[in-house]
Amino acid sequence: MSIEIIVLIVVITALVFDFTNGFHDAANAMATSVSTGAYRPKQAVLLAAVMNLIGACLSTEVAKTISSGLVDDSLVSPQIVFAALVGAILWNLFTWLLGLPSSSSHAIFGALIGATLAVEGLDAVHGWNVVSKILLPALVAPLVAGIASYLATKVAYASLQNAPKGSKRRFRDAQRASSLLVALAHGTADGQKTMGIITLVLVAATVQTGSTQWWSQAPGSEPHWWVILVAGLAIALGTYSGGWRIMRTMGKGMADIEQPQGFAVETSAMAAILASSHFGFGLSTTHVVSGAVIGTGLSRTPGEVRWRTARNMAIGWLLTLPAAGLVGAGAAVLAEMGAFGFIAVLIILVVAAAAIKLLAGRNHVSASNVNDANEVKVFGKADAPPTTPPTQGALASVLAPALPSSTLPNHPLAATPLALTRLKKPKKKLKSTDTFPIDAAHPDNTVVVLETDNPTKDPAADPPTSLDGRPNPATTQPQSGAAVPAEEDQ
Amino acid sequence: MTIDWIALLQVAIVTIVAAVAIVGLMSLANWLLGPVGAESPPSAGRRLTGQVLIVVMALIILGGLYLIVHEHVARLLGFG
Known part of the structure; x- marks a missing residue:
């Protein structure tokens, strides 16, 4: 199989991952706005999609360091990237089927680590970076966002004591604005991941073949303009498609939320995402928003927090890295066997995705019943x-x-x-x-x-x-x- | 390799302070813009203060956004 065909397949697979990232994470920005009625469901995903697209085009800083130093980039081949994408897509689809808000970033990082480990061995993985850049932020993100949201909710409701009817209406408008900004921040952070993956493949293929095709890319260079565009469009389309199952869990499954609480959640999430981006930590927006929802629930109505849902979600978070890594490792071993193995992985991905879609049809969740x-x-x-x-x-x-x-x-x-x-x-x-x-x-x-x-x-x-x-x-x-x-x- | 605990602490503090400050400003603005007593509308001074607080809140948020995109924006404008 020629390298051009492999690159083409990997780029398309990366865009599919970007699409799943979009619908998986649409809930991060819009779940609380939909559950409080600040936006109608369809309106919410359309606006989130537009903001994701804008966000994806606003910055390319993360795209240049997609593996974030987790693995040795010089040892990563297009086959490894392909296997990582397969692992991440399947984990995203599986958690979507269960309605579990899990981190797409962790899925791709876990799968990339697993694939690299299986093919290149332990030395190719920078274990300490996994701890400091994935595991630690995963613990800190929900906690910090939860505390911020808890305190912000207290402040919001203190001002509403003895307030006349209709006083919460302005919070609805504020929540509309804050959720758009969370969508923008999400596009900025996650839209770049796919750009980075495609760029990584193009660089790897260029280094491997010494090719000077139109798609060729030198190490350390900026992503091509068409990569930025298609990656932004893919995540926006994914966001527009909804991800209603996860939106239901995030908006209704963990705690009942009113408009002032929704504003507190979105503001806390936005503050955490922006602060972490500025200080160089890649916090998962899923972890941040989930923590903030629990924080606001504890602040307003502690007895109303559904700990069973939160526990299931935490288990999902813990499993994301190893599960996606395991699938990524298996796919990498197969993909490295040559053309036959590569095509076999592709077929497995299509069949598994179709099966999950079929299973999801048994309990359809859509814009009409998301609340x-x-x-x-x-x-x-x-x-x-x-x-x-x-x-x-x-x-x-x-x-x-x-x-x-x-x-x-x-x-x-x-x-x-x-x-x-x-x-x-x-x-x-x-x-x-x-x-x-x-x-x-x-x-x-x-x-x-x-x-x-x-x-x-x-x-x-x-x-x-x-x-x-x-x-x-x-x-x-x-x-x-x-x-x-x-x-x-x- | 070490973990940058200081940066992590900064993220935590900035997140909590910013979230509480923004929601606090919005809450205060909401209170100022709301009716006084039973039904009477807020005075012009209260209304103006409330609106100023909302503008301040918006500026804080835009400042946060600028922090993560300023390099790219500067490049687009030819300053980078």
């Missing part, structure tokens, strides 16, 4: 408190299993104190008139659903209830004990 939470709060009223947890009878068939209900206050309209809340996503949409037996010992004791936060919100409207459980006067009826019409079901 549906995995758990819903159900406020109900009952004639008497249940003597057993509401996990049996007809209710169980719809809502089971119920989670501990002590984390949220009772709904003020419930006739009897009943915190029927934080239930796993129902198998069917609940309506405000639904009635269920809740007590196995006393089948006559039923609960009437008053309202849920499950429906996708109108982005222009305030949430149906505030997070402390108080009903929003604009969306609820004040009659005591009466069933409240649910928000628009979708």
